[in-house]
Amino acid sequence: MPFCQKCGNRLEEGMAFCSKCGTATEWAGTANKPEEYAKREQVFVGKIKKCPQCGCPLSSEAVVCPECGHELGVNTISKELTEFKDSISKLETHALTSEKVAILLKSTITNFSVPHTKGDLRDLLVFVSGKVKNETTNIEWLAIWNAKLKQIVDEVSLLFANDKDFLAPFLKQKQDCDAIFFERQRSEKNILTKIKKVKLGKKGIIGIVCCILFLPIFIKSCNEAFRQVEAEANAKINAQTKEIQDKGRGAQEDGASEKDDVENYEKKEFKSVKIGKQVWAAENLAVKTDESGCYENKIENCKKYGRLYSWKSARKACPEGWTLPTMDDIRSLTSYMMEKGSSQESLGTDLKSSDGWNKNKGTPKGNNKYKFNALPGGECNIFHDYSKDLGLCTLLEDVALFWTATSIDDMRAAGVRLDYDKTIFNGDVHFKDHLLAVRCIKE
Structure with missing residues (x-):
């Protein structure tokens, strides 16, 4: 039974005024109209576009009425998209000379929300892809615009998955812009390599000049030292000859090429952990298969972060009794975590390993609450021969990317990701020929 909010007097249900102090109650004005008090409110969301001539409902991208044929004129893009493009144009003018403006420009690009209407999405695609293709001076800006394009494509893939x-x-x-971006990164690496060689060459020339100037003095002072070193070296050679002969084939095996080790490296056993009703691998898979390899062909990356797999290879990589998880398995995992106290914002932190992530970023560390031990193995893409060329590899120590068995279409499949600078756990979409890490789940 309710009470008066002013004096605390107990109220009879339906009383319009308090019998003690006369204050109006929540039933005031509705005592004789109970249907008004209990009426459900109707709320409209969004706008309906209609033909001005016949009133027929229209889609957001329509330019001609399908019923009466009335021409609607050229579609106008949304106010938000227009303001975004204007802001970019103004900020780009001063971004090269002002660090503060450059930071603001990056924030504007990154934080702009992708629209949901087809007309706006097409216009935004043309705008952003043009930025990627026309950016020829700064690879940092090229990366920012290419990341924005990926966000747009991911959004369209989710909203219009059935509209091929x-x-x-x-x-x-996206494929064209990825090719431009990755080729530019290769060029940058080649340029840096040439610069290093030039610097080393200059140092070598300086050394030669110094040797020529001081050679007579150097020869005179070093003759005695050379004789002493030669005697000591001969003694060591004689002492080591027998040891080298005893090692025999062992020494040859130790000298095997690292390339062979990388191609053949695998680890068939892995730790596991029970999270709710599910049993997950607590390590990245490192089983050798076709279409798999080590990040940048370095064996230390395989040992720490596991092998990377194409989606086709990942489907068959898990050992008997284990399988590649689906997006439904991922949802079951996160649901259990939230039941146990994790929030939507802390899922990533609770799954991340407490080490193995980039320590120079100054971001919060993972707490590995569920012993899932997520590690940032990065990804590799645009490659040809898996055993020789993994193409461009990126995001090591920054991002953990895992395949799921859920296919989006012939070219793409769903995955999940954890970023070094974020605390959340996100779904993601990748081309099937890219190489990502694998976490198996017990069947």
């Missing part, structure tokens, strides 16, 4: 005709140009632009 609408989705196709977005996928094509």
